[in-house]
Amino acid sequence: MERLIxxxxxxxxxxxxxxxRDSKLNPEDVSETIIKRAALVILRANSNQEYIIDLTNSxxxxxxxxxxxxxxxxxxxxxxxxxxxxxxxxxxxKKKTFAAIIQNPDPKKTALSLADDFKxxxxxxxxxxxxxxxxxxxxxxxxxxxxxxxxxxxxxxKGIVYLSLNDFARFLSEKSYKKxxxxxxxxxxxxxxxxxxxAKTIDSQLMVIEKKSFDLKIEGKxxxxxxxxxMKVLYSxxxxxxxxxxxxxxxxxxxxxxxxMRKEELLSLFSKSPDYKKHIAQYHIDRIYQKKLxxxxxxxxxxxxxxxKECEKECKSNHPVRYYISKLRYKNKFKKQNExxxxxxxxx
Amino acid sequence: xxxxxxSKESVFLKQKFSEYYIKNFIELPNIExxxxxxxxxxxxxxxxxxAFRDANEMNYFLRNNKPLFFSYSxxxxxxxxxxxxxxxxxxxxxxxxEFDADELGLEVEEIDGKQWFEKKHLSEAKKQIFKLIDFxxxxxxxxxxxxxxxxxxxxxxxxxxxxxxxxxxxxxxxIELVDYITGSGIYFEKMGYxxxxxxxxxxxxxxxxxxNSKVKELLTLSPKELSVISxxxxxxxxxxxxKREEVIEGINRGVLxxxxxxxxxxxxxxxxxxxxxxxLSPIDRQTSVDLHKIIRVPxxxxxxxxxxxxxxxxxxxxxxxPFVDSIVFDNTPQRVFIKKAPKFTLNNTCYGPFENxxxxxPMFVAIYLIxxxxxxx
Numbered sequence: 001m002e003r004l005i006x007x008x009x010x011x012x013x014x015x016x017x018x019x020x021r022d023s024k025l026n027p028e029d030v031s032e033t034i035i036k037r038a039a040l041v042i043l044r045a046n047s048n049q050e051y052i053i054d055l056t057n058s059x060x061x062x063x064x065x066x067x068x069x070x071x072x073x074x075x076x077x078x079x080x081x082x083x084x085x086x087x088x089x090x091x092x093x094k095k096k097t098f099a100a101i102i103q104n105p106d107p108k109k110t111a112l113s114l115a116d117d118f119k120x121x122x123x124x125x126x127x128x129x130x131x132x133x134x135x136x137x138x139x140x141x142x143x144x145x146x147x148x149x150x151x152x153x154x155x156x157x158k159g160i161v162y163l164s165l166n167d168f169a170r171f172l173s174e175k176s177y178k179k180x181x182x183x184x185x186x187x188x189x190x191x192x193x194x195x196x197x198x199a200k201t202i203d204s205q206l207m208v209i210e211k212k213s214f215d216l217k218i219e220g221k222x223x224x225x226x227x228x229x230x231m232k233v234l235y236s237x238x239x240x241x242x243x244x245x246x247x248x249x250x251x252x253x254x255x256x257x258x259x260x261m262r263k264e265e266l267l268s269l270f271s272k273s274p275d276y277k278k279h280i281a282q283y284h285i286d287r288i289y290q291k292k293l294x295x296x297x298x299x300x301x302x303x304x305x306x307x308x309k310e311c312e313k314e315c316k317s318n319h320p321v322r323y324y325i326s327k328l329r330y331k332n333k334f335k336k337q338n339e340x341x342x343x344x345x346x347x348x
Numbered sequence: 349x350x351x352x353x354x355s356k357e358s359v360f361l362k363q364k365f366s367e368y369y370i371k372n373f374i375e376l377p378n379i380e381x382x383x384x385x386x387x388x389x390x391x392x393x394x395x396x397x398x399a400f401r402d403a404n405e406m407n408y409f410l411r412n413n414k415p416l417f418f419s420y421s422x423x424x425x426x427x428x429x430x431x432x433x434x435x436x437x438x439x440x441x442x443x444x445x446e447f448d449a450d451e452l453g454l455e456v457e458e459i460d461g462k463q464w465f466e467k468k469h470l471s472e473a474k475k476q477i478f479k480l481i482d483f484x485x486x487x488x489x490x491x492x493x494x495x496x497x498x499x500x501x502x503x504x505x506x507x508x509x510x511x512x513x514x515x516x517x518x519x520x521x522x523i524e525l526v527d528y529i530t531g532s533g534i535y536f537e538k539m540g541y542x543x544x545x546x547x548x549x550x551x552x553x554x555x556x557x558x559x560n561s562k563v564k565e566l567l568t569l570s571p572k573e574l575s576v577i578s579x580x581x582x583x584x585x586x587x588x589x590x591k592r593e594e595v596i597e598g599i600n601r602g603v604l605x606x607x608x609x610x611x612x613x614x615x616x617x618x619x620x621x622x623x624x625x626x627x628l629s630p631i632d633r634q635t636s637v638d639l640h641k642i643i644r645v646p647x648x649x650x651x652x653x654x655x656x657x658x659x660x661x662x663x664x665x666x667x668x669x670p671f672v673d674s675i676v677f678d679n680t681p682q683r684v685f686i687k688k689a690p691k692f693t694l695n696n697t698c699y700g701p702f703e704n705x706x707x708x709x710p711m712f713v714a715i716y717l718i719x720x721x722x723x724x725x
Contacts, residue, residue, distance in 0.1 A: 129551050136488055137513055140521035151524040152531065153538040155553030159489015162552065247634070303523055305532050305633050312535075 004063040006113065008053065009100035011070035012093060012180050013117040019067060028192050030072055037069035039202060042077050045092040046085060046206055052099055072195070078185035079199035082206045090181040094145060098173035107165060114172050118179075130155070131165040142174035143181065147312060149174050222259050226327035228320045229310035230301055231255055241272040247304045249273075250284070255295035257288050258321050295320050357718050358389035362414035364715060365649050368676060369410040374647050375403050377510060381424040383436065385642045387417030387651060396642060399429035416651025419642035422508070424515070433640055440515035443522065444643055445480055445529075446635040447473045448504040459688050462720045465503050467693065470670050473504045477665065480507060480629045483529050487554040490514075492662060499670050501650025501657035506635075506643060519639060526636045528555075531628035536620060543616045546604035555627075562623035564596050578618040580611050649676070654715030672696060675712045682714035683707070683725040689717065 007016040044051045053066060077085050097114075104110040108131065115122055115132075122132045139161040142149065148170050155162040163171060224235055234252040238244055244252070249270065256266055263285055270281045287293070297319045301307055317323035376382070384406070385396030396419075400406040410418065421428065422444045425436035449469035450456055457464045477497060484490045484507075494511040517525075527533050539556060540549030549556045566574070571585040578585070584607050588595060595605040606612045635641055644650065646659045655674040675695050689702040694713055706725050709717070718724065 127552065137517075140517055140524060142521075143518075144520050144524055147533065148538070150527065150533050152528045152534050152555065155539075155551050155556070156487050156528070157552050157554045157557075158486060302533075303637065305527075305530065307533065309535070 001060065001063075004060060004067070006110075008063045008066045009110075010097060010114055010117070010176065011067050012176055012183075013114070015117055016067055016070070020071060023068075025068060027072060027075060028194060030068060031065075034065050034069050034072055035198065037065060038073035038076055039198065041069060041073045041092065042080075042085070042089065042202055043206075045077075045089040046082060048088065048091070050099070051092055051096055074180075074184060074186055075191050075195045076198045076202065079188070079191055079196045080203050081199075082203050086181065086184045089184070090177045091145065093180045094173045094177035097176040098169055101169040101172060102166070107169065111165065111168055111172060115168075118172070118175055120175075125162060127162060129164065130162040132163050132168050134161045134163060134171070135159060136161055139171065141178070142171065143178050145174060145177050146170065222256070222261055223328070223331075226324055226331065228315050228317065228323040229308050230298075230306055230315075231320050231324075233308050234306065238269055239272060241274060243274050248306055250288075250293075251296060251301060251304065251306060253285060253288050254293040255320050257293065258295055259324060263289060355389065357722075357724050358416075360724050361389065361416055361651065361654070361715065361718060364654070364677060364711070365416060365651075366411055366414040368649060369407065369414070372647075373403070373407055374410060374645065376406070376420065376645060378424055379403055379406055381426070381428060381439075383421040383423070383425060383428040383642060384645075385419045386413065386415035387419070389416055389651065392417045392651070393419060393642065397429055397431050399427075410648070416649070418645045418648040420645045421640065421642050423639050438639065441517075441639050443509040443514050443517070443525070444635055444641075445507045445509075446500070446504060446632040446643070447476045447480075447630070448500070448632060449473045450503055451632060452476070452630060457690050459690065460721060463503070464690050464692060464720070467669065467671055469503070474665065474668070476629060476631075477505050477507060479627075480529065480631065481662075483554075483629055484509065487528070488525070495662065496646065496659060497662065497665060498644075498646040498657050498659045499655070499668070499674050501644055501648075501655045501674065502653050506646075506657075508646075519637060522637050522639075526631065526633050529629045529631055530633065531555075531624045534624055536617070541620065543604065543613045543620075546606055546612075548599050548602045548604055550600075550602040558627045559620060559623045560599055562627050563619055564599060566619055566623060567592055567595060574619070577622045578615045580607065580615045584608055584611070584615075650719075652719040654712060654719060677710075677712035677715055679710040679712070681708050682711050684709065684714045684717050684722040685725050686717055686720075686722040689720065689722075 003015070007013065007019055010016065041051050053062075073089065077089055101107050101110050101114065111131075120134070121138055122134050125131060125133045136156065136159045139151070139154075144150065151161070154167065224232065227235060231252065234244065234248055235256075238249070238252060253266060253270070256269070266285050267278075267281060270276065270285070271278070273281070296304075298307070298311070298315070298317065301320070302311075315323055317326065379400050379402055382399070383396060384398040384400065385393045386398070388394045398409075400409065409415075421441075423436075423438050423441040425438055427436050430436050449465055449472060450463060452469075452472050454469050454472060456469060481492070481495070484495070485492060490509055490511070494509055496508040496510065498506050498508075500506055534555070536543070536549075539553065540551060541547060548560060550560070566577070567589070569577075571582040571589055574580075574585045574589075575582045588605060588607055591605065598605050604612075604616055607615050635643065644657045646657055648657055649655070650657055654677055655670065656676045658668075658670075658674045660668050671693060672695055683706060685704075685706045686702045687704055689700045691698060691700045693699070694716060695710075699709065699713055714722070714724075
């Protein structure tokens, strides 16, 4: 039973793979219950929800179904066209892995079992503040999806990364993300028609949901107060005449362009640069408008070194324009409610 | 293929560069897997997606095509000449770190869009290389035998790490290394500091050691200087500094001295952040992160200066003076007309200032000035 629980918690492991191989299961013969579980995992992943099973009173069959649902989910989502589904599914696995380690009654043993399954080269630390030590090169073998994993906030010395139990669990969850992400998509030739059909059904369901929830239209005056923290800093630096890097200018200009700022206003803002040359600024601004350049997402912004500390606390979005839109929507909704209640007061 | 409009200055420089490449054989590891690019007069990269089978073929190209700038990829490709990028099939990349003097916040004289760097600018860039080496060796545990350092040929230095260990690092891992070195995304709370509760992290991480040690050094500043850093009144800082030894002892034990009033938290936050700003290494992010970037080939010539992008042994780095040691052209007199130049020093001799003058100078000076817009006479 313990082994089954481990495989259910970590269905991407070698142990789970061996179990599936030994069961000689044909994917086309799996029950509808399993397919439903697989579809549920995908839907949860797409909406960034957790997928954690209450294991109290779970039967052997239930656990086995969960283990089998994992490769089935991979087969289905490999045929899906929903954007970022591969990332979202890997993220769900990552979150589940972290929770399964930390919430286990014996988290150290669980973490080490998983590390052994990954064939990780770790050393149990003799330093009392830490649990394990990893070689830097091994630590770098993850995708750094989570800011909590950032190397700079870890204890690094002489090529060794010192990790607490919590850090190690986070690292293992990142490893699980990488393993799952790298294994997707499964080649089409290995996927039977039944799963392709399921993929189409889920795709169309998700498309309907997405259309309802996102509308990119922005109108009216640009409100700096609603900018995400990174853009607020760039904007105020530019407005106060600080010298911004080329990348910072490009990011800010494309963000303001997407928000509907006019060319003249943009030029006037960039005229405050200490190294301002009108023809150069004009050229770049014209290019942004011609090419309808979109602002990069938060991941790229971080890559360019433009992320600020407040981003982590204040920003839950993955794109500065999305952040602005959601703030704008919230503000407008609030304003409408106020207007309505004012009207009611007058009527009453 | 970019077609060049050749001025007489361009023809002259190309001739001189070709003479250099005829006498000097350039070597580089893994030539067959690198993408190359070259530049022409006033344009650093005019053509790329070039590949060579070996060093002989590359040197033949240098002698005959006489490029004024010559760059190579830090990445290794199966098919380096193919386009677009994904057809090249990348299978590894060196780590490259770059410092440019004009990115270090120093004031550089600029005339007609040309920057005139001085020894002090390049000395500052050199200091940064030493700081970077500290990160690479003592934090990352890289072996200095795997480092190759070279002058960029104009305004900075490059450090290449060539090792099988790092060759397969993906872009995200490279970003992590860059963030680590540049102090980007540092969160004191996540490192174990709690300024509100007066807790100083004291585990064995190198950044913690670095920051704690710098903070102790900052506490030797005057109250006025600390007030500028922290925004806290000098009066309150005076009280802290009267107990300096006690404060430092506290930091060693992991305990922060609490300043009077409500601003203690803010004071320490700013002092610790200032320590990070002083200790970080301001490498060029893009060079280290962009796997497809091409960068100057060590020991080739720079078309803006005529200087050699010289490889420097670590032991010689301290003494290396780019305005002397990277000069390769001789003293043959050459006449040029220069619109405007400030006073500058090459090979320990001062020249200028010049304004609308036709002058006769040694060849290495003439080439340096042509790169700055002088006309050949």
